[in-house]
Amino acid sequence: MKKKFIWPIVFLITAILLISGYFLFKKNNIIYGPYSKIPIVYISDNKYAINYEENGRHYVNLNGKIFGPYADIKISSMTDKNQGFAYLDLDMNEWYLNFNNNISGAWQKIGDISMSENSMGFSYFSAGQWYVNINNERYGPYESIGGLAVSDEDFIFYYVRDNKNYILINGSEYGPYDVIEKVSTNVAGTAFIYLRGDDKYVNVNDKIYGPYSVSMPIFLFSNGFAFQYFDQNDLMVNINDLIMGPYDAINILPNSQFAAFHFIKNEHNYVSTSTRIYGPYSYDFISGAVSRNKIGVCYQGKGGWYVSIDKGKIN
Numbered sequence: 001m002k003k004k005f006i007w008p009i010v011f012l013i014t015a016i017l018l019i020s021g022y023f024l025f026k027k028n029n030i031i032y033g034p035y036s037k038i039p040i041v042y043i044s045d046n047k048y049a050i051n052y053e054e055n056g057r058h059y060v061n062l063n064g065k066i067f068g069p070y071a072d073i074k075i076s077s078m079t080d081k082n083q084g085f086a087y088l089d090l091d092m093n094e095w096y097l098n099f100n101n102n103i104s105g106a107w108q109k110i111g112d113i114s115m116s117e118n119s120m121g122f123s124y125f126s127a128g129q130w131y132v133n134i135n136n137e138r139y140g141p142y143e144s145i146g147g148l149a150v151s152d153e154d155f156i157f158y159y160v161r162d163n164k165n166y167i168l169i170n171g172s173e174y175g176p177y178d179v180i181e182k183v184s185t186n187v188a189g190t191a192f193i194y195l196r197g198d199d200k201y202v203n204v205n206d207k208i209y210g211p212y213s214v215s216m217p218i219f220l221f222s223n224g225f226a227f228q229y230f231d232q233n234d235l236m237v238n239i240n241d242l243i244m245g246p247y248d249a250i251n252i253l254p255n256s257q258f259a260a261f262h263f264i265k266n267e268h269n270y271v272s273t274s275t276r277i278y279g280p281y282s283y284d285f286i287s288g289a290v291s292r293n294k295i296g297v298c299y300q301g302k303g304g305w306y307v308s309i310d311k312g313k314i315n
Contacts, residue, residue, distance in 0.1 A: 032061060034304030041296035041307055042255050043289040044079050048296050048309050051075050051085075060085050067098065074113060077149075077255075081117045086110040097122060112148040112157075116186075121150040123157065132157055139168065147183040147192075154185045156192065167192060184220035191220050209241060219254045223274070226252055226259040237261055239274045255289035262288065262297070271295060 032039075032050060039052035050061040051073050059068030060075070062083055072088040084099035089106070096105035097113070099120060111123035111130070121134035129141030132148060134155050142159040149156050158167045164176035167183070169190055179195040189205035199211030202218060202225045209225070212218065218227040224240035234246035239259045249264040253271070260273045262285035270279035271290060278295060286305075288297035296309050 029308050029310040030064075031306055031308050033306030034301065035306070036304055038286055038305050039298055039307055040075070040255070041287065041289050041298055041309075042075055042078050043291045043294045043296045043309075044083075044257070045291045045293040046080050047078060047083060048294065049075055049078055049083060049085070050296075050307050057090070058087070060087075074110060076112055077114050077116075079115060079117050082115040082120060084113065084115060084120070086113050086122065095124070111145055114148050114150045116151045118152045119150040119155070121148055121155055121157075123148050130159070146180060149183050149185045149190075151185040151187060153187065154190050156183045156185050156190045158183055158192070165194075181218070182220050184222070186222035188222070191225065193218050193220065193225070204240075217252075219252050219259070221256060221259040223258040226261065228252060228261070237263075242274060244272070244274070251285060251287070253288050253290060255287075257289075257291045260290040271297070 035052050035054065037053050039050050042049040047063050052059055052061070057069035058071065058073040059066055060073055069090060070087040071090050074086040082100060084097065086095055086097050088095050092106065094106035095108070095110040096103055097110065107124040107126060109125035113122040119135055121132060123130060123132045123145040130143070130145045131138055131140035132145060134150060142161070144160045146158040154170055156167060156169045158165055158180040165178070165180040166173055166175035167180060177194045178197070181193040181195070183192040184190065191202065191204040193200065193202050195214060198214050200214050200216055200218065201208055201210035204224055216227055216229065218225055226237060226239045228235065228237050228250045235250055236243055236245035237250060247263040247265055251262040253260045253262060258273060260271060262269065262271050268280040269284060270277050270281070271285070273290060283299040283301065285297050285299055288295065294309065296307060298305055298307050
């Protein structure tokens with residue numbers, strides 16, 4: 001008689017999995033989906049996060065545990081030790097910070113958040129001014145704050161004063177600059193992208209790369225910078241002035257721990273860093289992230305978008 005209840009229980013469990021983000025284990029892969037919109041994937045060596053939206057509400061899949069729904073979510077980085085995200089509460093219309101399952105807030109707005117193995121920082125708006133909190137030490141107020149990044153040894157962020165951009169690195173101010181686009185920091189030091197007139201430059205530990213075209217989208221990583229460009233009719237990648245290519249198609253993976261990109265060559269799909277190539281894969285990549293031990297990729301399949309979390313296969 002008890003056997004009659006097995007299938008209803010299995011159906012109920014399956015329904016719960018579908019609601020919370022369907023997943024399958026395939027060899028060494030975990031596959032989540034389908035999603036109606038493209039999700040954003042974040043990867044560390046042994047952890048992952050998926051930021052996705054369904055029916056106008058936002059969710060976070062953090063290592064297989066679903067958080068949400070929220071009105072909005074912000075994630076910028078994660079590590080094996082530290083994971084966190086900022087979220088806008090559906091009912092209170094206030095921002096909160098979930099850092100390693102510890103909730104703090106509320107704030108009117110939260111800007112960027114960043115974390116390393118032993119540091120955490122975020123920017124927030126309060127009483128008409130912007131501030132930065134780095135390891136519980138406050139900086140500000142400022143008119144506005146741009147990008148923010150922290151590592152175990154350094155921190156960097158940029159802000160506006162009298163319509164000029166300035167950078168604060170470990171408490172020391174640099175500038176002014178016409179425009180600052182991005183900042184980054186890691187165990188090797190700090191980096192930022194800035195504009196001077198009609199030219200774009202990259203500063204990596206005070207070593208200047210450029211000038212590049214002001215319209216060039218440049219991405220910062222823990223091991224430097226990367227961008228794609230055309231050399232006549234050839235599609236190439238520049239990683240710290242190391243030229244790679246040509247490729248049939250390229251997509252930089254900006255949430256990776258170090259410079260990585262998806263490329264298509266002879267109708268085959270691969271993921272590459274400056275030293276390794278993963279693949280070939282049977283599906284097209286749209287976005288994703290790479291760490292030393294994991295690859296998280298988003299691709300379009302039957303019924304919507306999917307995310308595959310795996311250790312990758314090295315070509």
